[in-house]
Amino acid sequence: MRSTSADVIVLGGGLTGLSLAAALGSAGVEVAVLEQEDWQELLSAPYDGRVTAIARGPQLFLDAIGAWRDMAGAAEPIRDIVVHEAGSPVRVCYEGREIDGKPLGWIVENRAIRRALFERVTRLPTVRLQSRAQVLAIEREATAATVTLAGGERLRGALLAVCEGRLSATRERLGIPARRFPYRQTAIVCTLAHEKPHRGLAIERFFPDGPFALLPMQGHRSSIVWALEQQRAEAVCLLEDAAFLAEVAERFGDHLGEIALEGPRWHYPLVLVMAERYTDHRVVLVGDTARGIHPIAGQGWNLALRDVAALAETLVDRLRLGLDPGDPLALATYESWRRFDSLVLVAVTDGINRLFANEQWWLGLVRNFGLLVVEQLPPLKRLFMRHAMGLLGELPRTMRGEPL
Amino acid sequence: MTADREEIARFEALAEEWWDPMGPMRPLHALNPVRLAWIRALACRHFGRDERQLRPLGGLAALDVGCGGGLLAEPLARLGALVVAIDPAAASIEVARRHAAEVGLAIDYRVATAADLADRGETFDLVCALEVIEHVDEPEALVADLARLTRRGGLLLLSTLNRTLASLLGGILAAEWLLGWLPPGTHDWRRFLRPSELARMLRTHGLQPVALTGVGWDAAHDRFVLVRQPSINYMLAAVRS
Numbered sequence: 001m002r003s004t005s006a007d008v009i010v011l012g013g014g015l016t017g018l019s020l021a022a023a024l025g026s027a028g029v030e031v032a033v034l035e036q037e038d039w040q041e042l043l044s045a046p047y048d049g050r051v052t053a054i055a056r057g058p059q060l061f062l063d064a065i066g067a068w069r070d071m072a073g074a075a076e077p078i079r080d081i082v083v084h085e086a087g088s089p090v091r092v093c094y095e096g097r098e099i100d101g102k103p104l105g106w107i108v109e110n111r112a113i114r115r116a117l118f119e120r121v122t123r124l125p126t127v128r129l130q131s132r133a134q135v136l137a138i139e140r141e142a143t144a145a146t147v148t149l150a151g152g153e154r155l156r157g158a159l160l161a162v163c164e165g166r167l168s169a170t171r172e173r174l175g176i177p178a179r180r181f182p183y184r185q186t187a188i189v190c191t192l193a194h195e196k197p198h199r200g201l202a203i204e205r206f207f208p209d210g211p212f213a214l215l216p217m218q219g220h221r222s223s224i225v226w227a228l229e230q231q232r233a234e235a236v237c238l239l240e241d242a243a244f245l246a247e248v249a250e251r252f253g254d255h256l257g258e259i260a261l262e263g264p265r266w267h268y269p270l271v272l273v274m275a276e277r278y279t280d281h282r283v284v285l286v287g288d289t290a291r292g293i294h295p296i297a298g299q300g301w302n303l304a305l306r307d308v309a310a311l312a313e314t315l316v317d318r319l320r321l322g323l324d325p326g327d328p329l330a331l332a333t334y335e336s337w338r339r340f341d342s343l344v345l346v347a348v349t350d351g352i353n354r355l356f357a358n359e360q361w362w363l364g365l366v367r368n369f370g371l372l373v374v375e376q377l378p379p380l381k382r383l384f385m386r387h388a389m390g391l392l393g394e395l396p397r398t399m400r401g402e403p404l
Numbered sequence: 405m406t407a408d409r410e411e412i413a414r415f416e417a418l419a420e421e422w423w424d425p426m427g428p429m430r431p432l433h434a435l436n437p438v439r440l441a442w443i444r445a446l447a448c449r450h451f452g453r454d455e456r457q458l459r460p461l462g463g464l465a466a467l468d469v470g471c472g473g474g475l476l477a478e479p480l481a482r483l484g485a486l487v488v489a490i491d492p493a494a495a496s497i498e499v500a501r502r503h504a505a506e507v508g509l510a511i512d513y514r515v516a517t518a519a520d521l522a523d524r525g526e527t528f529d530l531v532c533a534l535e536v537i538e539h540v541d542e543p544e545a546l547v548a549d550l551a552r553l554t555r556r557g558g559l560l561l562l563s564t565l566n567r568t569l570a571s572l573l574g575g576i577l578a579a580e581w582l583l584g585w586l587p588p589g590t591h592d593w594r595r596f597l598r599p600s601e602l603a604r605m606l607r608t609h610g611l612q613p614v615a616l617t618g619v620g621w622d623a624a625h626d627r628f629v630l631v632r633q634p635s636i637n638y639m640l641a642a643v644r645s
């Protein structure tokens with residue numbers, strides 16, 4: 001049967017896998033992307049109803065790999081972010097001008113991101129996309145890994161980049177342990193059309209039964225991400241649209257005027273997944289496969305893009321020196337570069353969620369005090385903001401606005 | 405014949421372990437990125453190539469003298485060069501051949517010395533002899549052979565250890581005895597050449613030194629870096645006019 005080779009084999013053509021292929025392909029690296037679903041299906045409207053808040057660093061990266069151009073038209077700038085706890089007078093405002101007057105980030109529909117990445121990747125001559133790919137076996141030798149697909153085709157690469165999302169079958173097949181912590185929460189996601197403009201304001205409000213976020217989209221529209229304890233979520237799911245909208249309005253007030261649902265409501269059960277390690281012989285885990293975090297701070301894909309940017313830089317730098325892109329030194333560079341950053345975000349998002357999802361009265365004091373402290377200390381707040389914007393830590397050069 | 409039999413035997417013992425970056429050749433693997441970056445930069449400047457390309461040395465005829473298991477030859481081939489790589493140690497060449505076949509690189513490996521090739525009149529655009537000269541009995545004879553192997557307008561790249569107190573302490577005592585990076589007895593300090601001595605030999609044989617850099621250990625980041633002082637390990641580039 002047919003046998004081909006590439007420098008890097010990307011397993012999973014989701015947002016993470018496609019952006020890795022776009023980054024590597026833009027530097028001329030030979031890449032094969034294997035996606036289990038059909039592209040047309042993935043690009044069609046009903047597949048993913050979410051939006052993603054893209055922070056500044058990741059936006060610079062997307063621009064550097066030539067993918068931003070195609071999604072810029074669909075991106076709505078976030079000018080201000082207000083975070084506060086329901087029923088408490090304390091609030092933290094992240095205003096754009098505190099950094100330098102530029103948007104804090106952008107909201108883009110996942111559908112638009114996927115399409116833009118797909119278009120970018122199909123224009124790159126060294127990237128090969130294969131959909132409906134079913135991995136039957138993976139063999140690893142000293143210098144390469146070989147993937148056998150259903151149909152018999154064999155692909156050999158110096159490195160396998162696993163971008164299969166948090167429930168990755170390949171991670172399991174290779175015996176890389178991952179710990180799972182179910183949040184017993186479900187995220188409800190939907191789009192609202194509203195009467196008044198949102199003025200680029202994103203709102204994050206914490207309720208005892210879970211966080212609620214309102215994200216500005218293009219036009220008079222906003223996206224809702226509402227995490228609820230599972231049973232509550234099921235009850236809310238059963239509500240008629242009108243009753244659902246009433247619940248929603250109760251949670252964020254009436255500053256947007258009349259509201260209506262646009263499109264269906266989506267549901268995502270939430271689980272924290274952390275792989276024990278990000279690398280294995282001839283293998284790297286990238287994005288949600290390495291760690292899938294709580295969507296509370298809108299950081300999941302931003303973190304994934306930091307993986308992608310760090311990995312792409314590591315591999316391209318090695319290939320430009322003629323070095324093997326998948327040897328243990330390359331893996332060690334990636335692992336040590338990414339581990340600390342991930343741990344910080346897992347701890348922060350998990351910590352915030354636990355703090356706010358608890359009903360004990362004294363925690364209320366702690367969290368009000370915590371938010372107050374953040375608000376009262378401008379340098380600390382700027383630090384949080386810079387991290388949320390993805391501009392902190394030892395940044396890959398593409399996240400500082402430089403070419404790969 | 406400038407290759408010393410005892411030296412050859414010593415490397416043969418290590419041959420099977422060439423390619424484990426965490427194994428006994430760890431220091432060479434650790435040195436490789438900084439060396440390759442320097443070689444690439446000089447070669448691209450000299451031959452007018454673009455450093456950001458994945459195959460910037462495309463089409464250049466390159467020779468790696470004392471190639472060992474192929475740690476330099478393979479990267480040069482990946483960068484596009486047509487590589488001939490020689491070593492008098494047959495076991496190393498065997499390791500190198502097998503490895504290149506495994507990763508799918510076409511490299512012409514031969515059990516030979518620089519003198520063998522020079523006598524046959526072979527010439528190259530780019531000649532590399534890294535960590536070789538300190539292991540031969542007659543360094544000047546090697547330089548003469550390397551000069552014959554370098555085409556007019558071609559580039560010769562050498563790296564070796566300086567004969568300073570620092571290299572005695574840092575290069576031999578630390579690397580061979582304290583840190584256990586290299587087997588004890590790998591180097592003989594008295595054979596080391598100072599950059600000025602090496603430069604003089606190069607000029608005598610029609611090669612013009614064009615660049616000199618030291619290589620140092622950056623303990624904070626756990627990696628080798630280029631440094632101004634060539635006090636321990638240094639690299640020298642020369643052009644055949």
Ligand SMILES: Cc1cc2nc3c(=O)[nH]c(=O)nc-3n(C[C@H](O)[C@H](O)[C@H](O)COP(=O)(O)OP(=O)(O)OC[C@H]3O[C@@H](n4cnc5c(N)ncnc54)[C@H](O)[C@@H]3O)c2cc1C
Nearest residue numbers: 012014015016036053164165287288295298299300301302
């Ligand atoms: C409700 C919600 C809201 C969110 N909001 C934000 C936000 O505002 N900002 C943000 O940064 N992040 C957000 N995230 C996180 C973000 O969605 C994820 O981090 C991102 O989708 C991860 O992308 P991925 O490509 O790593 O994984 P996935 O999106 O899971 O993609 C994996 C891909 O791999 C394919 N695949 C899987 N297994 C195989 C296999 N064995 N063989 C071949 N292909 C395979 C799948 O078909 C899929 O295409 C949110 C998440 C949720 C649940």
